[in-house]
Amino acid sequence: MSQKTDKQTIQTLLPGSTIGILGGGQLGRMMANAGSAMGYRFIALDPTPDAPTGQVAEQIVAAYDNHDAARELAKRSDVITYEFENVDADVAAMLMAESYVPQGSELLYTTQHRLREKRAIEAAGVRVAPYREIRSVDELREAVTAFGTPCVLKTAMGGYDGKGQWVIRSESEIEEAYETLARARVQLVLEQFIRFDKEISVIAARSPQGEIKVFPVAENIHVDNILHLSIVPARITEDLQQQAERLAERIAEGLGVVGLIAVELFVTADGELFVNELAPRPHNSGHYTMEACRTSQFEQHVRAVCNLPLGDTTLMSPVVMVNVLGEHVAPLLELTARADEAAKRLKVAPKLHLYGKKEAVVKRKMGHVNVLAETTDAALSWIEETTIWKV
Ligand code: AMP
Numbered sequence: 001m002s003q004k005t006d007k008q009t010i011q012t013l014l015p016g017s018t019i020g021i022l023g024g025g026q027l028g029r030m031m032a033n034a035g036s037a038m039g040y041r042f043i044a045l046d047p048t049p050d051a052p053t054g055q056v057a058e059q060i061v062a063a064y065d066n067h068d069a070a071r072e073l074a075k076r077s078d079v080i081t082y083e084f085e086n087v088d089a090d091v092a093a094m095l096m097a098e099s100y101v102p103q104g105s106e107l108l109y110t111t112q113h114r115l116r117e118k119r120a121i122e123a124a125g126v127r128v129a130p131y132r133e134i135r136s137v138d139e140l141r142e143a144v145t146a147f148g149t150p151c152v153l154k155t156a157m158g159g160y161d162g163k164g165q166w167v168i169r170s171e172s173e174i175e176e177a178y179e180t181l182a183r184a185r186v187q188l189v190l191e192q193f194i195r196f197d198k199e200i201s202v203i204a205a206r207s208p209q210g211e212i213k214v215f216p217v218a219e220n221i222h223v224d225n226i227l228h229l230s231i232v233p234a235r236i237t238e239d240l241q242q243q244a245e246r247l248a249e250r251i252a253e254g255l256g257v258v259g260l261i262a263v264e265l266f267v268t269a270d271g272e273l274f275v276n277e278l279a280p281r282p283h284n285s286g287h288y289t290m291e292a293c294r295t296s297q298f299e300q301h302v303r304a305v306c307n308l309p310l311g312d313t314t315l316m317s318p319v320v321m322v323n324v325l326g327e328h329v330a331p332l333l334e335l336t337a338r339a340d341e342a343a344k345r346l347k348v349a350p351k352l353h354l355y356g357k358k359e360a361v362v363k364r365k366m367g368h369v370n371v372l373a374e375t376t377d378a379a380l381s382w383i384e385e386t387t388i389w390k391v
Contacts, residue, residue, distance in 0.1 A: 007100055010208045013079050013306040015039025020077025020099070022070075022091075024051030024059055026355035026365065027083040027282045027298075030290070032057040034298035040306070045073045052355045053083075065091055074099035081259060081305050085111050085280055086158070102208050102305050103258045107280045110255065114156040114189050114277070121275050124254025126247050129266070129274045134188040137178045144174055147192045153177050156187040162225025167193070194274055196266035200234050201285040202248035205300040205310055206257045213300065213310040214245045215293060218285045218321075220264075223391050226363060229383070230285045230321040231376050232292060240271055247273060259304045260297060262286060284323065284365070291351050291370045292319035317347070317372040320379035322389060324352070324367040326360040331388045332369070342385045348372045350382065 013019075015038050021028040024046025032042040032053055042057035049061050058076075062069030065088045073095075074080060080101045085108055092105035110120045118128045132143040134153065144151055149171065155164035164184060166177040181188055199222065203215045219234035220227055234241060248263045255261070255278075262283030264276045286297035295303075295311025303310050324332060336352060343349050354367035371379035383389055 007098070008096065008102075008104070010102070010307060011079070011100055012308070013040075017041070017078040017306065018043060018076060019302065019305070020045070020073045020080045021053060021057075021083055022064065022073070022080065022087055022095075023083035024048065024053035025083055026052045026357075026367075028053035029056055029355060030287075030296075030353070031081075031083065031282060031298045031301055034296055035302040038299065038302060040302060043073065043076050045069055052357060055356045064088060067091065067094060070094055071098060079305055081301070082108070083281055102307070103280070104256075107255055107257060107261075111278050111280050112157060113187075114154060115187060117278055118189075120255055121251060121278070124251050126250055126254075127272075127274050129194045129276070130192040132190050134178075134190050137175060140178050140188075140190060141171075141174055143190045144168060144171060147190065150193040152191045152193055153181055154189050154191065155181050155184045156189050158184060158186060162222075194266045194268065196274075197269045198234070198236060198267040199264065199276070200236065200244060200267055201230075201262055201264045201283065202244050203260055203262045203283055203286040203289075203297055204248040204252040204257070205260050205297075205304045206252040207304045207310060208258050208307050210253075211310050212249050212252050213313050214248050215286060215289055215297060215300075215313045216315045217241045217244050218288060220285050224363070226325070226365075227284045227323055228389070228391075229323075229380075230288050231380070232288050232315060232319050232321075233376070235376070236267055237271070240267060240273070244273060247275070251275070251278065260286075260301045284368075285321075287353070287368050288319045288321040288370055289313075290353070291348070291372055292317050318374065318376045318379065320371045320373075320376055320383060322369050322371065322383050323365060324354070324369060326362045326364045326366055328388050329354075329360040329366050331386075335386060335388065340386075342382050346371065346373045346378065346382055 018041040021044040024044040029052040044053040045060045153166045199220045206212045217234040218230040221229040262279040266274045290296045351370045373379040
């Protein structure tokens, strides 16, 4: 048996073990907080000194593609995970050779590329928005004619929060859209525009032994392409919620996921579901689980990569998660320092999580608030009454 196969034999890591995280942002921080409470130790690799995860765990300060640093992470960890999906392929392969990486590198390879991801979702028997690979401006012209306008041109790699995308609203934009996105020098994909009624997401966890648990569906509202609110339960029919949950299970199974997979979906007015994209890690739309579910997405991720039985995902209360961006920090801190009359009407005080980022830059994700209430409407009313998130 090769050394690589030996390293990747399924292991159960009990509390006391050290979990290495590639990346030191807020997702790693919340993972380390949840896992530390269970008795695990954490070490993160991140280039920014005193990164959000480094404030609650050990940190190796180095670039993600620094092989010596990755090797040191492997040496000091019993198991390696990651908190972002754009992990360098060489680093992933090296870590697989030197350490135990139960999530493997194949899922990263798939989800780093929109075309590969769409093909994998379809192979699992799940629908995505109709799409075409685009290799030239002529192919784009043909595809726009086939789909009609509007349609969405996307880079296959490297886009996030709406970056690397162009909504083509008329045929006159074809050349400019192509030239602008082709500059990224990666493959392009054109998607039919889905006139969705709602955007939702489902997070599933799968252990190396194949146990799968799904969190309740979140309804997501974006502002300027950045997640603003996650509303749970999502305001869609019970039947659609169940369909979305089954579909996330199918993807977790079909793609051989270990750890978490976040599935973002569009819901049309006539109740059709299309997968938009996947993220193989804890997801912003799952932050509501921290106070509202019996097990948080972060604890579940730790359980899955350590091969422990997965936790109960039951929702204990209606909840709305609202993201705290740079511009929201000062008014929110002011509010926390004075009596909040509106909060007294809620069943639990709104729970603020801050990520320890030093500079409150406009649009930067600095934290989030989980608002638990008798109803999601009551939670939404509190958010509105604060006037902090007025858009
Ligand atoms: P993405 O980076 O792919 O998640 O896209 C960012 C946002 O653009 C999504 O949350 C949607 O609001 C919108 N969007 C992306 N693709 C489509 C599509 N095919 N049809 C309609 N809206 C889309």
